[in-house]
Amino acid sequence: MPVFKTPFNGYSVKFSPFYENRLAVATAQNFGILGNGRLHVLDLSADPSLPIGELAAYDTADGIYDVSWSESHDSIVIAAVADGSVKLYDLALPPTSNPIRSFQEHTREVHSADYNPVRRDSFLSSSWDDTVKLWTLDRPTSVRTFKEHAYCVYSAVWNPRHADVFASASGDCTLRVWDVREPGSTMILPGHEFEILACDWNKYDECVIATASVDKRFPLVCLNGHGYAVRKVKFSPHVRNLMVSCSYDMTVCVWDFMVEDALVSRYDHHTEFAVGVDMSVLVEGLMASTGWDELVYVWQHGTDPRAP
């Protein structure tokens, strides 16, 4: 299975919505605590036994915590940077022209970025300054700032069907659902006793949201299985009941939340904290993960990620 060695510790990995063999990886030096960051854009070879190629790499002065592909331009990538900036990169332009834009409004580390999949002209960033900001590509300043969370906002994710609705997960132990057309959040869900590190909307049932927490559990059905804080959670774009999660216990787990024994697979290929995980929209079952062991794995669900 393809594997790629990154110089810094991996924080996030995302498949391109336009090309099935392309993904972006956010990395940060010294586990994101101090030092530089780098954004990698990787191309998988058609032959899985061949190594992953690097299409582009961009250095940043501080760690990159998250990455998001544009849904409207196949060559644009957004990076959430630990120095509080949100940077836009265009793969079609030479490295000297990148980043094409740097939004510097957050006052603390930016922890996540998510592009609107329905409207396709806007994206969100969430930050340790307790806010979520809404941006469009054509405006130099944020369109709006959402300030209700009382602690770091680790994740903000758009609803896959409603163009104006998103959810945010925070260390204040709440998940909030927002409509950008309303002045405040429309729903507050105190679903955990500890910090919530990630959230995602089900792609087929808009009433289902998964949250990942320091308490190691998912609240809708309590999915127990991870030994430490759950860092990311993702619903499958192909199967309603399937989800994937990654954790500080160094594993990536696949779950079916509708069955009694929810744990479908556990992958323990990472040798350090597993921090980023994604499922391909274009290829069913294709997964990617990255972690602080400085490795990016790409594998088909059901196979061994470490197999050569």
Next chain:
Amino acid sequence: MEKAINRQKILLHHLNPSSSTHPNESSSLHASACVAGDSAAYQRTSTFGDDVVIVAAYRTAHCKAKRGGFKDTLPDDLLAPVLKAVIEKTNVNPSEVGDIVVGSVLAPGAQRASECRMAAFYAGFPETVPVRTVNRQCSSGLQAVADVAAAIRAGFYDIGIGAGLESMTTNPMGWDGSVNPKVKMFEQAQNCLLPMGITSENVAQRFGVSRKEQDQAAVESHRRAAAATAAGKFKDEIVPVTTKIVDPKTGEEKSVTISVDDGIRPGTTVSDLGRLKPVFKKDGSTTAGNSSQVTDGASAVLLMKRSVALQKGLPILGVFRTFAAVGVDPAIMGVGPAAAIPVAVKAAGLELDDIDLFEINEAFASQFVYCRNKLGLDPEKINVNGGAMAIGHPLGSTGARCVATLLHEMKKRGRDCRFGVISMCIGTGMGAAAVFESGDCADELCNARKVDDLLLSKDARLK
């Protein structure tokens, strides 16, 4: 270095699930109240600037057909002034208009389409601006506005005009040609042929609307319209039209400027109306006095995308929210608004209680009273400046006329008037309704309902 220590602390918190000493959690965590449930009159902002707004809405005076101020005015000369007004008063370049949609009912379709195109040229529009007509009977003017709003929302263009025109002097109501004998096999099809007055009698009889209630509604309509005229309330929305009056005896033409509705009868009383004989049915209750008047008139509404209005620096008179057309029994077509209004209001995410102002076409007093009572509406919120029984009902224009009347009144009321509804019944059995929101001309909102449930939206609660 301090930054590194802070980050390390935050990340280490992720690894202390048993920790009960979250300094942030205990000291600063508090759930904030959601400001509104799903159906409350919440303050909805337009973050993306892509909703459809109205920046101008005008009408001509409304005059009695055959006897009023426009009896000698040709239809295209009636439409041109309102088309010119929406452009001139906003200083919009006419070539930027993506389409002009005109509601019109009675004229032959091809001829009316040509007359509207001609009127656009009189008004100064270049040949590059297209024109078309739309006919959904009495709601055609509103349908024109809705069609333009839908086209802007679809991205066909950014600026459009929804208008209405009817000259019932030139084109009286009637049926051309013979009737398909097949209608006898379909009761609903046969009921489409009922004279409108008969449907009014059907509503009155079936739902028990008394003659007295109808006459009272008519008197109130005239009283309100007269008061509004005297107070100068219609000056904002009426465009004076310079036209001609021909003396029927001498044939002499005289130039006149028509700027006041001439169908309003301020002195009307219930006893006066009580003396009129029912027109459509022996022992009936529908009379000429408690029916809308046969009228000449035109109206126009300028709509655009909000971001375009902001870019041009135009005040926003109102926001187009939703439109709904629904079908009802043709024999009682007058109940249309009672069916259409709830649909449009619900589509806007609102409840009837959230609506501050209504313009409901008074085709007949019986259906107007029925719809008002059926929906439980406060009479003080409906047709506050009079309705079609006083002002008149030029079929194709009324919908756009109501937009002008509603939005200008909403602007005057400012505070406490956020949502308005326009509705009319439609011959052959339909109702149409639209929801509008006040524009940024209005004062800040102060009528938002308090919501008790702090955490869950209404939808979630219902589940």
